Amino acid sequence: MKRRMPSSIKRFIMTLLFLVVPVALVVTGCGQGSGAFKDDGKLHVTATIGMISDVAKEIGGDRVEVIGLMGPGVDPHLYKASQGDIAKLEDAKVILYGGLHLEGKMTEIFEKMSKKKSVVPVTKNIPESSLLTTGDGTFDPHVWFDVKLWMSATETIRDTLIENDPAHEAEYRERTDAYLAKLEELDRYAREQIATIPEQGRVMVTAHDAFGYFGNAYAIEVVGLQGISTAAEYGSKDVTALRDMLVERGIKAVFVESSVPKKSIEAVIEGAKKLGHEVKIGGELFSDAMGESGTEEGTYIGMVRHNVDTIVGALK
Amino acid sequence: MAANKSVIAPLTVTNMTVAYQKKPVVRNVSFEVTEGELIGIIGPNGAGKSTLIKAILGLQPSLSGETLVYGKPYKTQRKLVGYVPQRESVDWDFPTNALDVVMMGRYGQLGLFRRPGAKEKAIGMECLAKVGMADFAGRQISQLSGGQQQRVFLARALAQDATLYFMDEPFAGVDAATEKAIIQLLNELKRQGKTVLVVHHDLATVEQYFDSVMLLNGELVAYGPTASTFTEEMLQKAYGGRLTFLKSHASAEDEPVLIAGRG
């Protein structure tokens, strides 16, 4: 049976709907500014992940204005560009991205943009022999965890900046050399630190298979819970298998990352506890994104250092 | 029997008006019912008979109107009122059997939370027996014929043990045997002192079945004892001249026999 609403109320609501909805649409539509960069003679660069934008800022200095699309905690594998992002890409002269299918959902956009400007995957100069492959034949894109490989990316970024702004070539070269020196030191630091972990316990367990290069470069075994990209599913067998491995090998800590939920790791830890083996969360690691901007971990060097210190601190 | 004015009427309706999309279907209907009677509500199609009942029972919103059951507002007296609607629109595939449906009539008395028990089951079986459906107690309702389903809903209303009943075309589409059973049932209710209002379509049986009649055609045309109200004049007024009467000259009676009409 229908109860009839008084027609005056009905009319009020209809009016409200017809006014509010269009207004809301217009307001949110106007929210994004047009013209993403400040027009001030600098080279406009739009980068995807923070690791790239940080390096670009370091070696570009005052000559460039860099906008990063993906902030802390953002997952580049699943990231979809918004209208605002398209504007930022359009307005840039140079677009820098990771490549190797890291930004899986933005391939079309890069293709479109490459017709009008420099769209450069910073990994392009890394020899294939240095790349790791994943289970299904594609390349593992998380190269930034091998600092030596990221040095190659730095050089690629430098060359791209020079190509688009030849006037300041000397400056770019100078800043890059300084930065590469810092990266050399970082690479050494990582190797030394990791080596201080007793060999038997030199295993890092994370919820995400993003540390392949790290493990390779710095001689630490890496075991992951899920597949290489965060979209992979796992089942109860994967949980029990991992837990059993931890218990068997007496591993003391597992690590979570900023972009993946803790729940998967928590189940493993609780199960191990029930079996009498204490595993703790060794700390949060950065994988696909860096820390808050303005902090130490918000820079590439700071982030890698943080990861190394956290791992060493928990496993030693 | 003369209505005793000091006895409170089982049903008093005042100024009931119901409209579908601004068009009034029932206009300013007022009447008072005497206890212990079978009352027939008759009128042409679209006269608003079902609508009137639904409005009285609060199942249909009304523009105006007040309903008193034994002097008190209907909403407070629900327990005293039973309703058997027209062809029920329920899901016939619902997992329930005839007895189960009849026991639903007791839910009002049970109130919230209490489960139906042996007592309710007994009452249910009794009511099924009264409508001649005792053998079908365990039968899934989807396996019942139309007439049997109607009888089950009748039994459900009986199970409510109400004192005032509304029935909407209970005789529609039932066979002669079922019709006989139903009218026997109604008479027994009357014997128990209950009051039943029945929307009825078959003009030929009105005089036989009902003590009082209400003639309705949007407005109340007439209400009163059958003998004085169910007359040719009143009927013509209600049906607007769509009836044909057979005047039997050879018969000693004055009463014309109604042979055709679209009710």
Next chain:
Amino acid sequence: MLNLITDPNLQWILLGSMLLGISTGVVGTFAYLRKQSLIGDTLAHAALPGICIAFMLTEVKSVGLFMIGAIVAGMIATVGISWITRYSRIKQDAAMGIVLSVFFGLGIVLLTQIQHSSYGNQSGLDKFLFGQAASMTAKDVYTMTSVAVVLIVVCALLFKEFKLISFDPGYARGLGFSVATLEQLLLWLVTIAVVVGIQAVGVVLVAALLITPAVSARYWTDRLGVMTVLSGLFGALSGAIGTWVSAGTAQLPTGPLSVLTATAVFVASVLFGPQRGVIAKLVRRRTAKRDWAAENAKQTGTGVGASAKERGVSA
């Protein structure tokens, strides 16, 4: 598969999945009978804005908070659906579609906002929508237990009321029951079951957990009480088998396997249900034909001609 009982993680997953199956099975019975089968899908989608808002308000990625946000959003959605069907000519299915789209659209907008803002750390939000039965812990089992207990107790206490409003709401009103309140309560119970279910099987599949066991149960009984219990049992069974199978092989997500099991149970029910099953019907028809032919043969066999034909008509 002794493992299932001794292994701590498997224990939790098993219990959690079974309890979830019972919850969704029991309330799903009523949803199915009230022709609200897709309510599970609607509520699951409607949960998204609730989760986003909970995150935006607290900036904490906590499953408990997400669930509260999801439940609140779901409850608002059910009120919206009731409202639309009550005050307009729009029927249930369209009302559910409307609410689903509006809420989910809002949720996507909020999700994108979060993605682009400095909250960061938000991928847990859409993970919540995908569900992950394999990461159940003791805490989840407690949650599932409380939910199952509450649902079962309320459905048991209000069994006859729920039966009545599902069968004949008009009559229920006549008897004086507050049908609107009871309907809303039922929808809220469904909301709770759905939100808890999202964690295990995700948004898209939770609707299946709600409907499939109930539909399967219908093939085995004509009594509502039995149907409800059976539906809960089928739900539990699906959870158990889903856990068992995924415990044996790697990379097989537990939640979806439970749903597949429920579907298998459904297929079995359609085939083997005693009265309504396909095979039962075929057998009945064939037996009836056979009996009819035999009786016919018997009659004509005695060679009494016309009168035999008359007698043969007493089917």
